[in-house]
Each structure stands twice: as structure tokens, then as C-alpha cells.
Amino acid sequence: MLKRFRLEEPESAAEVSELLGRFGDSAKIYAGGTELLLAMKEGLVQYERLINVKKLTGLSALAADNGAIKIGALCTHHQLETSALLQEKLPTLVKLEQNVANVRVRQAGSIGGNLCFAEPHADPGTLLIALGATMVAEKSSGKREIAAANFFVDAYETSLQADELLTEIRVPTPGANSRSAYLKFGYLERPSVGVAVALTLNSGTVNDVKIAVGCAGPAPKRVAEAEALLNGKSTAEAVSLLPQAGAIAGRAADAISDLHGAQDYKEHIVGVLLKRAFNSMVG
Amino acid sequence: MSKPMTRHADVQTIPVSFTLNGRLQEIDVEPNELLLDMVRDRLGLTGAKRSCDVQVCGACTLLVDGRPVSACTTLAFEVRGRSVMTIEGLADDGKLHPLQEAFIEHGGFQCGFCTPGMLLASKALLDENPNPTEAELKHFMHGNICRCTGYKKIVESIMAAAKKMRA
Structure with a gap:
């Protein structure tokens, strides 16, 4: 009750x-x-x-805005999974949203709520980090932008100040050579491990690699060391380095042993998902 | 800022006017009242069941503006100005909905506990996608759990109803 x-x-x-x-x-x-x-x-x-913030107007907007896709914090998962704009510009996010929880949760739950609650076993934060998104936080005295990679502090904890409200998520519009993927694995209601990868592919070379891991540890995070390993490499070289990048990402995930799996198991799965995500983009 | 009515110094109540199974319903609720409790305990519509209580099982599914919600985790005041359908409103003046007929014809239930939720969720599916593939059906319905595990007959029932409704 x-x-x-x-x-x-x-x-x-x-x-x-x-x-x-x-x-x-x-x-x-x-x-x-x-x-x-x-x-x-x-x-x-x-x-x-x-x-109840649902009486605020304008926070359910979803629009292309100055080189970015602007997602109002009150947009529901259902809005995101059925958006024609997102299907065109950010299909990876649409696919992620189509697989959040179940149809009833997607109907009621908002993207902003998902991010602010910062439940560790959640999907969107991990992909938003890899996509280089920023969060717009507002309070009485003004607004500021927070990089998605700096938004998540710990389990159920974000870098929002006590009197700040998340109003908008801004995702840079991916260019023609951009690729991204999000893969998750789990056997309970919520995912055990989530891995997101974004990169650009120019004449057989991978650049702008961004890798994020989530669910395994207390908060989703970027793995700069694994990114650096793959950046600027030919796709063949990068593919050969994936076991090493996966091991780095697994260690960086801060995986914990719990009902969703043992620490070493989750670290292993991070590597498997990273490899699959990468291959799905360069294959 | 809206000012909810106050009945008592400490107890806030919110007047809720909504459409319930096609009829206007007016009721005052407290902010913490759940939609499931309002419908079952105060309005006497006990078709929706409380089961997992955490939005996983689908036994408490109701349709709000045609979309499925978990009534166990929806605050009652949220239906202000909306249209709510419970399983009691699915038949039209005693005439069973094609989904109900198909569930009977194809044995789409065993104990029946999950059936109200199954029927309303599948109604929402067929309203937005009258010709679903089996994969689309399973994706949409995967949040409705049958612990008798009779999913095969449920899928057959919904596919049969879809076919009949398209005819």
C-alpha cells in the first residue's frame, strides 16, 4: 500500500x-x-x-533542433519507440525503447524519470552516453547542460542538484557515416548487462569511437581506455583488438555479483556484447 | 498552479471525472489511491486482479485511452478526463467481443486469473495492429504472464480473433 x-x-x-x-x-x-x-x-x-510534473508544457516535445535531436524529459518510452523522427535519425534508440520492460511500463514511464531515478539496471543511460547526449537541467535561477557521461554518479544517484529538474535530453544528430548499437543481456525482468557503441566509419577506418557499459555495476559509464584502443584503426585491426577492448570494458564496468549474475560472468558478457555490437556496425 | 479540493485540514482529495466503460464517472480520490483499488474496492469492478503488484505480470491491466496500463501502479487521479475500460466493459451490451469468443472457442485460458488482462492487452494490440504477425503478438503480449503456462492457446485465440475481426 x-x-x-x-x-x-x-x-x-x-x-x-x-x-x-x-x-x-x-x-x-x-x-x-x-x-x-x-x-x-x-x-x-x-x-x-x-x-507531479506532467502539467508542465513543452516537456513532451520531440524535435530536430540545431544539429541535435531534442527529447523532452516527459516523453514516454512509447512516444520514443513510435516516433518517425527518431526512427529516421536515431534508430538505435528506437530499438532500445521497443525493448524496455513491457508495453504498460513503456506507456506510463518517461525517459526523464528513467534517467533521474538512475536504477542501475536500465537501458537508456548507457546508449545516451555513447551517443554523446547532454542533459538539460533547470532551476529557478537558470539552466545548465550536463554531459550524459557525467550525469550518473552512483546507483540511484545523479549529478542533479537538489532543486534542479531534468527538462530535456539533447542527442547530437548522427552524420551519414555514424553507426551505433546497443545490446543487452539478462534473464530477469531487468537487464544484467548493457553495452552501447557508437563510431564513425570512413573508408575502412573507425573514428570517434564511444563505448559505454551499464547494468553490470552501480551506474552506466564511458570506457575511454577501450575507445582509445580502437580509435583510428582499420576495421580489420579493430576487430582483432576486440577481445582486448572487451576485457578492458569488462573491468571498467565495476560489475558486482548479485541476482543478475556473478562479477566475472558479467565482465565476460560485456566483452561478448561489445564484440557483437561492433561487428554489427562494421560487418 | 491548480488547487485540489481539500475535504479536511490534512487530507487532500482530488475530484476525478472520467469515462468508465463508456459512462461518465465522478469520484473523489486521495493522491495515494491506486487505480486498481478504486476500480475494485470502490466501484465494484473486480475483473482486474492484483497479482505481482510490480508491473510485471499484467493481471491488473486496464485500458486508459485505449492503451494498456498497470492499474496496480497507476495513481487513481491520473485518469482525470480520460477514458478507462475494464474487462467488464469489453462485451457490448451482453454481446461478447470477438476476442472473448475466440478465447472460449480456442480454450485460451485455464484457471482464468490472467484472462482479463490478456483480453484487454490483446484488444489494445488489435486496435493498433489488426493484422499482427505471431512475433509482433508475442512482443506486445510478453508482459502478460499466464502461470498455467498455456500460452499456445492464448496466441491461437488472439490470432483467430484478429482474423475474424478483419473479415
Whole structure:
């Protein structure tokens, strides 16, 4: 059962920020509720107030904007999986979204909520890191951009300040030579391991390699060392280096042993997924 | 900022006006009231079941504006201004929906506990995709769990209903 709470329904980001500032830890932002309400029902967290942000206008927008794809934080997974714009510009994200949880979770859950809740076993953050996305955070006194790679701090912890609200995710529009892939593996409801790779392919050479791993450890993260190993190599050279890159990424994943698998098992799977993701792009 | 009505100094209530199985319904809810509890305990529609309580099993599936939601994890006030269908609203004035007929004809259930959710989820599927492949059907329905494990008959039932509805 859900304990009693009060509902606030502000209509602007400034009002949300003001409420967060006023009520501190006793209030929490509420959007789709797919993760927050579960934690509240279990009694893991409790709030005196929920701040429903779904009355804010403009946060469900999805548009091409100045070299980037702008994704409003309130866009639901269902909106993303069915967007013609994303299908054209970011098909890897569409495929990821089509496989988030189940049809009911995708109907209610928002991309912003997914990112801010920062549940370790989540898909979007990992791919957004590899795609070089930035998060737009707003508060009463203004807004700032946070690189996706710097957004996730720890399990259930982001770099948002206490009175900040995530309003938008900006993904640079991939160029004609850009490739990306996201692969996950798991046997429970949530993924055990997720790996995202993005790169550009120019006359048989791979550049701008970005690799991110998620789910295995407390937070998704970029693996710069594995990226550096593959960057600037011919595809044949890069393919031959994949076992080494996979081992580096596996170690970097901060994998932990839990119900989703043992640490060494997850590290191994990171390598397998990295290899498959890479081969799917250069093959 | 909207100002929800307050019935009592500490107890906030929210007036909710929505369409329930085609009829206007007005009810006051507290913010923490779940859609499933409102529908089952206050409105007497017990077809939707509480089972996993964590949005995994689909036994509490309701349609909100035609799309499936987990009523166990949806706050009741969220249906303000929306249209809700429960399994009690699927038959049209006593005439079974083609999906219901197909589930009977093809034995698409065993104990029946998951059936209300299966029927509503598959209605949402066929409304948006009248001619699904079996793979599309399984992808859409994979969040509705049958613990009698009789999925083969369920898939057959939905495919048969789809065919009949297209005719």
C-alpha cells in the first residue's frame, strides 16, 4: 500500500524548483511513477509530497533542433519507440525503447524519470552516453547542460542538484557515416548487462569511437581506455583488438555479483556484447 | 498552479471525472489511491486482479485511452478526463467481443486469473495492429504472464480473433 502523501501540481520548471527547494528531501518529483511508486509501495522510500510534473508544457516535445535531436524529459518510452523522427535519425534508440520492460511500463514511464531515478539496471543511460547526449537541467535561477557521461554518479544517484529538474535530453544528430548499437543481456525482468557503441566509419577506418557499459555495476559509464584502443584503426585491426577492448570494458564496468549474475560472468558478457555490437556496425 | 479540493485540514482529495466503460464517472480520490483499488474496492469492478503488484505480470491491466496500463501502479487521479475500460466493459451490451469468443472457442485460458488482462492487452494490440504477425503478438503480449503456462492457446485465440475481426 502507498502511504498518504500530498500532491503538488506546478505548471513551470521554476515552480518545481521552488517546491524542491522549499520541501527538500520530504518531496520528490513524480512523472510516470513506474519506478518511484514501486519503491514507495515497498516502503523503501517515503515522501510527504509528490510533485507531479506532467502539467508542465513543452516537456513532451520531440524535435530536430540545431544539429541535435531534442527529447523532452516527459516523453514516454512509447512516444520514443513510435516516433518517425527518431526512427529516421536515431534508430538505435528506437530499438532500445521497443525493448524496455513491457508495453504498460513503456506507456506510463518517461525517459526523464528513467534517467533521474538512475536504477542501475536500465537501458537508456548507457546508449545516451555513447551517443554523446547532454542533459538539460533547470532551476529557478537558470539552466545548465550536463554531459550524459557525467550525469550518473552512483546507483540511484545523479549529478542533479537538489532543486534542479531534468527538462530535456539533447542527442547530437548522427552524420551519414555514424553507426551505433546497443545490446543487452539478462534473464530477469531487468537487464544484467548493457553495452552501447557508437563510431564513425570512413573508408575502412573507425573514428570517434564511444563505448559505454551499464547494468553490470552501480551506474552506466564511458570506457575511454577501450575507445582509445580502437580509435583510428582499420576495421580489420579493430576487430582483432576486440577481445582486448572487451576485457578492458569488462573491468571498467565495476560489475558486482548479485541476482543478475556473478562479477566475472558479467565482465565476460560485456566483452561478448561489445564484440557483437561492433561487428554489427562494421560487418 | 491548480488547487485540489481539500475535504479536511490534512487530507487532500482530488475530484476525478472520467469515462468508465463508456459512462461518465465522478469520484473523489486521495493522491495515494491506486487505480486498481478504486476500480475494485470502490466501484465494484473486480475483473482486474492484483497479482505481482510490480508491473510485471499484467493481471491488473486496464485500458486508459485505449492503451494498456498497470492499474496496480497507476495513481487513481491520473485518469482525470480520460477514458478507462475494464474487462467488464469489453462485451457490448451482453454481446461478447470477438476476442472473448475466440478465447472460449480456442480454450485460451485455464484457471482464468490472467484472462482479463490478456483480453484487454490483446484488444489494445488489435486496435493498433489488426493484422499482427505471431512475433509482433508475442512482443506486445510478453508482459502478460499466464502461470498455467498455456500460452499456445492464448496466441491461437488472439490470432483467430484478429482474423475474424478483419473479415
